[in-house]
Amino acid sequence: MRLGGRLAAAIEVLEDINRRHRPAADALRDWGLSHRFAGGGDRAAIGNIVYDALRRKRSAGWLLGDETPRATGFGALLLEWGQTAQSLNAALEGDKFAPPLLSNAELATVAGRKLADAPDEVRADSPDWCVPLLKEAFGEAWVEEGAALAARPPLDLRTNTLQATRAKVLAELAETGAEPAHLASQGIRIAPIAGDGRHPNVQAEPAFQKGWFEVQDEGSQIAAELADAKPGMQVLDYCAGAGGKSLALSAAMENKGQVFAHDAEKQRLAPIFDRMRRSENRNIQVVAREQELAPLTGHMDIVLVDAPCTGSGTWRRRPDAKWRLTSRQLDTRKAEQSAILDVAKGFVKPGGLLVYITCSVFPEENGGQVSNFLARHKGFAPVDHAALWQARFPGHDAAARLGPQFGISLSPALSGTDGFYFCALRKVA
Structure with missing residues:
Protein backbone atom coordinates (compact mmCIF):
# COMPACT_ATOMS: atom_id res chain seq x y z
CA MET A 1 0.00 0.00 0.00
CA PRO A 119 -4.25 27.78 22.85
CA ASP A 120 -2.54 26.03 25.75
CA GLU A 121 -5.05 23.19 25.92
CA VAL A 122 -4.43 22.49 22.22
CA ARG A 123 -0.64 22.40 22.61
CA ALA A 124 -1.13 20.12 25.63
CA ASP A 125 -3.50 17.89 23.63
CA SER A 126 -5.74 17.66 26.67
CA PRO A 127 -9.50 17.30 27.09
CA ASP A 128 -10.87 20.56 28.52
CA TRP A 129 -12.08 18.95 31.76
CA CYS A 130 -8.57 17.59 32.46
CA VAL A 131 -6.85 20.99 32.18
CA PRO A 132 -7.39 21.96 35.87
CA LEU A 133 -6.06 18.55 36.93
CA LEU A 134 -2.92 18.95 34.82
CA LYS A 135 -2.40 22.46 36.16
CA GLU A 136 -2.70 21.19 39.72
CA ALA A 137 -0.25 18.37 39.00
CA PHE A 138 2.41 20.26 37.04
CA GLY A 139 1.95 23.98 37.70
CA GLU A 140 3.57 26.13 35.03
CA ALA A 141 4.91 23.03 33.26
CA TRP A 142 1.45 21.62 32.55
CA VAL A 143 1.49 22.35 28.81
CA GLU A 144 4.91 20.77 28.39
CA GLU A 145 3.86 17.72 30.38
CA GLY A 146 0.59 17.41 28.46
CA ALA A 147 2.51 17.51 25.20
CA ALA A 148 4.92 14.86 26.50
CA LEU A 149 1.94 12.64 27.33
CA ALA A 150 0.96 13.00 23.66
CA ALA A 151 4.36 11.98 22.27
CA ARG A 152 5.34 8.61 20.86
CA PRO A 153 6.58 6.32 23.65
CA PRO A 154 9.80 4.30 23.83
CA LEU A 155 9.88 0.54 24.34
CA ASP A 156 11.25 -0.26 27.81
CA LEU A 157 12.54 -3.60 29.07
CA ARG A 158 13.61 -4.87 32.50
CA THR A 159 16.54 -7.23 32.83
CA ASN A 160 15.65 -10.34 34.80
CA THR A 161 18.64 -10.54 37.13
CA LEU A 162 17.74 -14.13 38.03
CA GLN A 163 18.76 -15.12 34.51
CA ALA A 164 21.03 -12.48 32.99
CA THR A 165 22.86 -9.20 33.42
CA ARG A 166 21.89 -5.98 31.70
CA ALA A 167 25.14 -6.05 29.72
CA LYS A 168 24.30 -9.55 28.48
CA VAL A 169 20.82 -8.51 27.35
CA LEU A 170 22.15 -5.36 25.67
CA ALA A 171 24.66 -7.42 23.73
CA GLU A 172 21.92 -9.81 22.64
CA LEU A 173 19.67 -6.93 21.51
CA ALA A 174 22.42 -4.82 19.93
CA GLU A 175 20.71 -4.78 16.51
CA THR A 176 17.57 -3.18 17.99
CA GLY A 177 19.33 -0.01 19.14
CA ALA A 178 18.71 -0.87 22.79
CA GLU A 179 20.48 1.32 25.38
CA PRO A 180 20.65 1.36 29.18
CA ALA A 181 17.72 3.19 30.75
CA HIS A 182 18.43 6.56 32.33
CA LEU A 183 17.21 5.73 35.85
CA ALA A 184 16.07 2.15 36.42
CA SER A 185 19.05 0.04 37.48
CA GLN A 186 18.08 -2.90 35.26
CA GLY A 187 16.18 -0.94 32.63
CA ILE A 188 16.77 -1.03 28.87
CA ARG A 189 15.27 1.40 26.39
CA ILE A 190 14.58 1.24 22.68
CA ALA A 191 13.87 4.75 21.42
CA PRO A 192 10.47 5.83 20.05
CA ILE A 193 9.87 4.95 16.43
CA ALA A 194 9.74 7.53 13.66
CA GLY A 195 7.34 7.83 10.73
CA ASP A 196 6.05 4.47 9.54
CA GLY A 197 8.59 2.49 11.56
CA ARG A 198 7.80 -0.10 14.17
CA HIS A 199 9.50 -1.35 17.27
CA PRO A 200 11.26 -4.71 17.01
CA ASN A 201 9.25 -7.73 18.11
CA VAL A 202 11.38 -8.31 21.19
CA GLN A 203 9.13 -11.10 22.43
CA ALA A 204 10.27 -13.18 19.45
CA GLU A 205 13.90 -12.86 20.56
CA PRO A 206 15.55 -15.97 21.99
CA ALA A 207 16.65 -13.88 24.98
CA PHE A 208 13.01 -13.19 25.82
CA GLN A 209 12.05 -16.83 25.47
CA LYS A 210 14.92 -17.72 27.83
CA GLY A 211 13.54 -15.29 30.41
CA TRP A 212 16.37 -12.77 30.28
CA PHE A 213 14.06 -9.75 30.21
CA GLU A 214 10.48 -8.54 30.50
CA VAL A 215 8.69 -5.67 28.78
CA GLN A 216 8.02 -3.04 31.47
CA ASP A 217 7.93 0.76 31.40
CA GLU A 218 10.85 2.35 33.20
CA GLY A 219 8.47 4.18 35.54
CA SER A 220 6.98 0.88 36.68
CA GLN A 221 10.48 -0.49 37.24
CA ILE A 222 11.39 2.56 39.33
CA ALA A 223 8.28 2.13 41.46
CA ALA A 224 9.23 -1.49 42.13
CA GLU A 225 12.79 -0.46 43.05
CA LEU A 226 11.52 2.20 45.46
CA ALA A 227 9.50 -0.47 47.31
CA ASP A 228 12.96 -1.76 48.36
CA ALA A 229 12.05 -5.42 48.75
CA LYS A 230 14.90 -7.44 50.27
CA PRO A 231 15.72 -11.18 50.22
CA GLY A 232 13.76 -13.03 52.86
CA MET A 233 10.90 -10.55 53.12
CA GLN A 234 7.20 -11.37 53.01
CA VAL A 235 5.52 -9.22 50.32
CA LEU A 236 1.93 -8.98 49.15
CA ASP A 237 1.31 -7.56 45.67
CA TYR A 238 -2.36 -6.85 46.30
CA CYS A 239 -3.34 -5.62 42.79
CA ALA A 240 -0.89 -7.75 40.83
CA GLY A 241 -2.63 -7.81 37.46
CA ALA A 242 -0.43 -9.63 34.93
CA GLY A 243 2.41 -9.71 37.46
CA GLY A 244 4.99 -7.25 36.18
CA LYS A 245 5.81 -5.80 39.59
CA SER A 246 5.58 -9.21 41.28
CA LEU A 247 8.30 -10.46 38.95
CA ALA A 248 10.45 -7.38 39.61
CA LEU A 249 10.04 -7.73 43.39
CA SER A 250 10.86 -11.43 43.23
CA ALA A 251 14.06 -10.73 41.29
CA ALA A 252 15.08 -8.03 43.77
CA MET A 253 14.54 -10.59 46.55
CA GLU A 254 16.75 -13.12 44.71
CA ASN A 255 13.99 -15.74 44.93
CA LYS A 256 14.26 -15.67 48.74
CA GLY A 257 11.31 -14.93 50.97
CA GLN A 258 7.83 -14.86 49.48
CA VAL A 259 5.79 -12.73 47.10
CA PHE A 260 2.03 -13.29 47.21
CA ALA A 261 0.39 -12.11 43.96
CA HIS A 262 -3.31 -11.32 44.24
CA ASP A 263 -5.86 -9.50 42.11
CA ALA A 264 -9.57 -9.06 42.73
CA GLU A 265 -10.16 -9.83 39.02
CA LYS A 266 -8.48 -13.21 38.94
CA GLN A 267 -8.57 -13.47 35.14
CA ARG A 268 -6.03 -10.67 35.04
CA LEU A 269 -3.57 -12.98 36.78
CA ALA A 270 -3.58 -15.50 33.92
CA PRO A 271 -0.38 -14.28 32.18
CA ILE A 272 1.71 -14.51 35.36
CA PHE A 273 2.06 -18.30 35.21
CA ASP A 274 3.88 -18.37 31.86
CA ARG A 275 5.95 -15.37 32.90
CA MET A 276 7.03 -17.12 36.11
CA ARG A 277 8.02 -20.28 34.26
CA ARG A 278 10.03 -18.41 31.67
CA SER A 279 11.79 -16.13 34.13
CA GLU A 280 12.35 -18.75 36.88
CA ASN A 281 10.76 -16.63 39.58
CA ARG A 282 10.26 -19.37 42.19
CA ASN A 283 9.17 -17.42 45.27
CA ILE A 284 5.84 -16.14 43.92
CA GLN A 285 2.58 -17.64 45.14
CA VAL A 286 -0.52 -16.69 43.16
CA VAL A 287 -3.48 -16.18 45.49
CA ALA A 288 -6.64 -15.75 43.45
CA ARG A 289 -9.29 -15.79 46.21
CA GLU A 290 -9.63 -12.99 48.74
CA GLN A 291 -10.41 -15.38 51.58
CA GLU A 292 -7.11 -17.19 51.03
CA LEU A 293 -5.28 -14.01 52.06
CA ALA A 294 -6.60 -14.19 55.65
CA PRO A 295 -3.47 -15.95 57.07
CA LEU A 296 -1.34 -13.05 55.82
CA THR A 297 -3.13 -10.49 58.01
CA GLY A 298 -0.65 -8.44 60.01
CA HIS A 299 2.38 -10.40 58.74
CA MET A 300 3.60 -8.61 55.59
CA ASP A 301 6.82 -6.60 55.43
CA ILE A 302 5.51 -4.83 52.33
CA VAL A 303 2.00 -4.60 50.94
CA LEU A 304 2.14 -3.11 47.47
CA VAL A 305 -1.06 -1.59 46.06
CA ASP A 306 -0.73 -0.79 42.37
CA ALA A 307 -4.21 0.68 42.42
CA PRO A 308 -6.75 0.77 39.60
CA CYS A 309 -6.72 4.33 38.28
CA THR A 310 -7.58 6.51 35.31
CA GLY A 311 -4.30 5.59 33.60
CA SER A 312 -3.68 9.24 32.74
CA GLY A 313 0.06 8.61 33.08
CA THR A 314 -0.08 6.12 30.19
CA TRP A 315 -1.81 8.35 27.62
CA ARG A 316 1.12 8.21 25.22
CA ARG A 317 0.64 4.41 25.03
CA ARG A 318 -3.17 4.39 25.27
CA PRO A 319 -4.24 7.72 23.78
CA ASP A 320 -7.77 6.55 22.98
CA ALA A 321 -8.41 6.21 26.73
CA LYS A 322 -7.72 9.94 27.14
CA TRP A 323 -10.76 10.88 25.07
CA ARG A 324 -13.05 8.24 26.60
CA LEU A 325 -12.24 9.23 30.18
CA THR A 326 -14.87 11.17 32.14
CA SER A 327 -15.00 12.88 35.52
CA ARG A 328 -17.48 10.22 36.64
CA GLN A 329 -14.90 7.51 35.88
CA LEU A 330 -12.34 9.46 37.91
CA ASP A 331 -14.75 9.50 40.87
CA THR A 332 -15.32 5.75 40.48
CA ARG A 333 -11.57 5.05 40.52
CA LYS A 334 -11.08 7.25 43.60
CA ALA A 335 -13.73 5.29 45.48
CA GLU A 336 -12.09 2.00 44.47
CA GLN A 337 -8.66 3.22 45.57
CA SER A 338 -9.95 4.29 48.96
CA ALA A 339 -11.69 0.96 49.55
CA ILE A 340 -8.63 -1.06 48.47
CA LEU A 341 -6.29 0.89 50.76
CA ASP A 342 -8.61 0.35 53.70
CA VAL A 343 -8.47 -3.42 53.17
CA ALA A 344 -4.79 -3.71 52.19
CA LYS A 345 -3.57 -1.92 55.32
CA GLY A 346 -4.68 -4.88 57.42
CA PHE A 347 -1.98 -7.12 55.96
CA VAL A 348 0.92 -4.85 57.01
CA LYS A 349 2.86 -5.92 60.07
CA PRO A 350 3.99 -3.36 62.67
CA GLY A 351 6.95 -1.52 61.17
CA GLY A 352 6.06 -2.73 57.69
CA LEU A 353 5.23 -0.66 54.62
CA LEU A 354 2.02 0.03 52.75
CA VAL A 355 3.18 1.08 49.27
CA TYR A 356 0.65 2.94 47.12
CA ILE A 357 1.28 3.26 43.38
CA THR A 358 -0.75 4.58 40.45
CA CYS A 359 -0.04 5.18 36.78
CA SER A 360 -1.95 8.46 37.03
CA VAL A 361 -0.77 12.07 37.08
CA PHE A 362 -3.95 13.40 38.69
CA PRO A 363 -3.36 14.67 42.28
CA GLU A 364 -6.79 13.49 43.43
CA GLU A 365 -5.71 9.89 42.80
CA ASN A 366 -2.25 10.39 44.26
CA GLY A 367 -1.32 12.71 47.11
CA GLY A 368 -4.97 13.52 47.70
CA GLN A 369 -5.78 9.85 48.16
CA VAL A 370 -2.86 9.40 50.60
CA SER A 371 -3.89 12.47 52.58
CA ASN A 372 -7.41 11.12 52.94
CA PHE A 373 -6.11 7.70 54.01
CA LEU A 374 -3.89 9.22 56.70
CA ALA A 375 -6.85 11.22 58.00
CA ARG A 376 -8.79 7.96 58.39
CA HIS A 377 -5.96 5.84 59.82
CA LYS A 378 -3.63 7.31 62.42
CA GLY A 379 -1.36 4.25 62.62
CA PHE A 380 0.57 5.03 59.42
CA ALA A 381 3.15 7.70 58.60
CA PRO A 382 4.88 8.59 55.31
CA VAL A 383 8.54 7.69 54.93
CA ASP A 384 11.05 10.38 53.95
CA HIS A 385 10.55 10.18 50.21
CA ALA A 386 13.34 12.60 49.35
CA ALA A 387 15.80 10.44 51.28
CA LEU A 388 14.37 7.28 49.70
CA TRP A 389 14.81 8.71 46.20
CA GLN A 390 18.35 9.89 46.91
CA ALA A 391 19.30 6.49 48.29
CA ARG A 392 18.00 4.62 45.24
CA PHE A 393 18.76 7.15 42.50
CA PRO A 394 21.57 9.43 43.74
CA GLY A 395 22.34 12.42 41.57
CA HIS A 396 18.92 12.38 39.88
CA ASP A 397 16.89 14.67 42.14
CA ALA A 398 15.70 16.66 39.13
CA ALA A 399 14.15 13.57 37.53
CA ALA A 400 11.18 13.37 39.92
CA ARG A 401 8.82 15.56 41.90
CA LEU A 402 9.55 14.79 45.54
CA GLY A 403 6.97 15.47 48.22
CA PRO A 404 8.34 15.21 51.75
CA GLN A 405 5.07 13.65 52.91
CA PHE A 406 3.03 12.70 49.94
CA GLY A 407 5.29 10.74 47.68
CA ILE A 408 7.24 10.72 44.43
CA SER A 409 5.83 11.60 41.03
CA LEU A 410 7.29 10.64 37.65
CA SER A 411 6.22 12.02 34.29
CA PRO A 412 7.29 11.94 30.63
CA ALA A 413 8.73 15.46 30.38
CA LEU A 414 10.52 15.34 33.74
CA SER A 415 11.50 11.68 34.10
CA GLY A 416 11.28 10.30 30.57
CA THR A 417 8.87 7.63 31.88
CA ASP A 418 5.14 7.15 31.87
CA GLY A 419 3.37 9.09 34.59
CA PHE A 420 3.64 7.24 37.90
CA TYR A 421 3.02 8.03 41.54
CA PHE A 422 4.68 6.27 44.48
CA CYS A 423 4.08 6.68 48.22
CA ALA A 424 5.32 4.46 51.07
CA LEU A 425 3.54 4.57 54.44
CA ARG A 426 5.09 2.87 57.47
CA LYS A 427 2.83 1.18 60.02
CA VAL A 428 3.83 2.81 63.29
CA ALA A 429 1.12 1.47 65.58
Missing part, protein backbone atom coordinates in the same frame (compact mmCIF):
# COMPACT_ATOMS: atom_id res chain seq x y z
CA ARG A 2 1.11 3.54 -0.71
CA LEU A 3 0.74 6.36 1.80
CA GLY A 4 -2.66 7.31 0.38
CA GLY A 5 -4.14 3.88 1.01
CA ARG A 6 -2.65 3.75 4.49
CA LEU A 7 -4.08 7.18 5.34
CA ALA A 8 -7.51 6.20 4.00
CA ALA A 9 -7.44 3.05 6.11
CA ALA A 10 -6.40 5.01 9.20
CA ILE A 11 -9.28 7.44 8.69
CA GLU A 12 -11.65 4.47 8.38
CA VAL A 13 -10.37 3.07 11.68
CA LEU A 14 -10.65 6.48 13.38
CA GLU A 15 -14.25 6.75 12.17
CA ASP A 16 -14.97 3.31 13.64
CA ILE A 17 -13.45 4.36 16.99
CA ASN A 18 -15.55 7.53 17.05
CA ARG A 19 -18.75 5.85 15.99
CA ARG A 20 -18.57 2.84 18.29
CA HIS A 21 -16.59 4.39 21.19
CA ARG A 22 -14.23 1.41 21.23
CA PRO A 23 -10.55 0.93 22.02
CA ALA A 24 -8.14 1.63 19.19
CA ALA A 25 -6.53 -1.81 19.47
CA ASP A 26 -9.89 -3.50 18.88
CA ALA A 27 -10.70 -1.32 15.87
CA LEU A 28 -7.28 -1.92 14.32
CA ARG A 29 -7.53 -5.68 14.89
CA ASP A 30 -10.94 -5.85 13.22
CA TRP A 31 -9.72 -3.76 10.28
CA GLY A 32 -6.80 -6.16 9.81
CA LEU A 33 -9.09 -9.21 9.92
CA SER A 34 -11.31 -7.75 7.20
CA HIS A 35 -8.36 -6.59 5.05
CA ARG A 36 -6.08 -9.61 5.06
CA PHE A 37 -4.24 -8.38 1.96
CA ALA A 38 -2.50 -5.73 4.08
CA GLY A 39 1.02 -6.75 5.04
CA GLY A 40 2.72 -6.27 8.39
CA GLY A 41 4.35 -3.03 7.27
CA ASP A 42 1.01 -1.66 6.11
CA ARG A 43 -0.71 -2.54 9.37
CA ALA A 44 2.11 -0.99 11.39
CA ALA A 45 1.97 2.25 9.38
CA ILE A 46 -1.82 2.44 9.65
CA GLY A 47 -1.55 1.88 13.39
CA ASN A 48 1.04 4.65 13.65
CA ILE A 49 -1.26 7.12 11.91
CA VAL A 50 -4.22 6.11 14.11
CA TYR A 51 -2.26 6.42 17.35
CA ASP A 52 -0.60 9.67 16.26
CA ALA A 53 -4.03 11.09 15.41
CA LEU A 54 -5.34 10.08 18.84
CA ARG A 55 -2.31 11.37 20.74
CA ARG A 56 -2.35 14.67 18.86
CA LYS A 57 -6.11 14.90 18.35
CA ARG A 58 -6.49 18.51 19.46
CA SER A 59 -3.34 19.89 17.85
CA ALA A 60 -3.82 17.91 14.63
CA GLY A 61 -7.43 19.05 14.40
CA TRP A 62 -6.49 22.63 15.19
CA LEU A 63 -4.10 22.73 12.26
CA LEU A 64 -6.92 21.73 9.90
CA GLY A 65 -9.65 23.68 11.69
CA ASP A 66 -11.67 20.54 12.46
CA GLU A 67 -11.50 17.41 14.64
CA THR A 68 -13.00 14.92 12.20
CA PRO A 69 -11.11 11.66 11.57
CA ARG A 70 -10.05 13.06 8.20
CA ALA A 71 -8.65 16.23 9.77
CA THR A 72 -6.83 14.45 12.58
CA GLY A 73 -5.45 11.83 10.20
CA PHE A 74 -4.01 14.48 7.89
CA GLY A 75 -2.88 16.55 10.86
CA ALA A 76 -1.04 13.59 12.38
CA LEU A 77 1.04 13.23 9.21
CA LEU A 78 1.85 16.94 9.29
CA LEU A 79 2.89 16.84 12.95
CA GLU A 80 4.61 13.47 13.30
CA TRP A 81 5.70 12.30 9.85
CA GLY A 82 7.71 15.28 8.63
CA GLN A 83 5.19 16.13 5.93
CA THR A 84 4.16 19.56 4.73
CA ALA A 85 0.74 20.21 3.25
CA GLN A 86 2.31 20.45 -0.19
CA SER A 87 4.44 17.31 0.11
CA LEU A 88 1.47 15.38 1.47
CA ASN A 89 -0.75 16.36 -1.45
CA ALA A 90 2.05 15.44 -3.85
CA ALA A 91 2.43 12.02 -2.18
CA LEU A 92 -1.32 11.35 -2.43
CA GLU A 93 -1.84 12.61 -5.96
CA GLY A 94 -2.64 9.86 -8.43
CA ASP A 95 -3.27 7.25 -5.73
CA LYS A 96 -6.75 5.89 -6.37
CA PHE A 97 -6.96 4.58 -2.82
CA ALA A 98 -6.09 7.89 -1.19
CA PRO A 99 -8.62 10.21 0.45
CA PRO A 100 -9.34 13.50 -1.36
CA LEU A 101 -6.37 15.86 -1.36
CA LEU A 102 -6.22 18.82 1.00
CA SER A 103 -8.55 21.43 -0.46
CA ASN A 104 -7.57 25.02 -1.13
CA ALA A 105 -9.45 26.05 2.01
CA GLU A 106 -7.59 23.42 4.07
CA LEU A 107 -4.26 24.44 2.57
CA ALA A 108 -4.98 28.04 3.51
CA THR A 109 -5.93 27.05 7.07
CA VAL A 110 -2.74 25.04 7.53
CA ALA A 111 -0.63 27.83 6.05
CA GLY A 112 -2.13 30.37 8.42
CA ARG A 113 -1.56 28.39 11.62
CA LYS A 114 1.51 27.69 13.72
CA LEU A 115 1.17 25.31 16.63
CA ALA A 116 3.19 27.66 18.83
CA ASP A 117 0.29 30.13 18.55
CA ALA A 118 -2.38 27.58 19.53
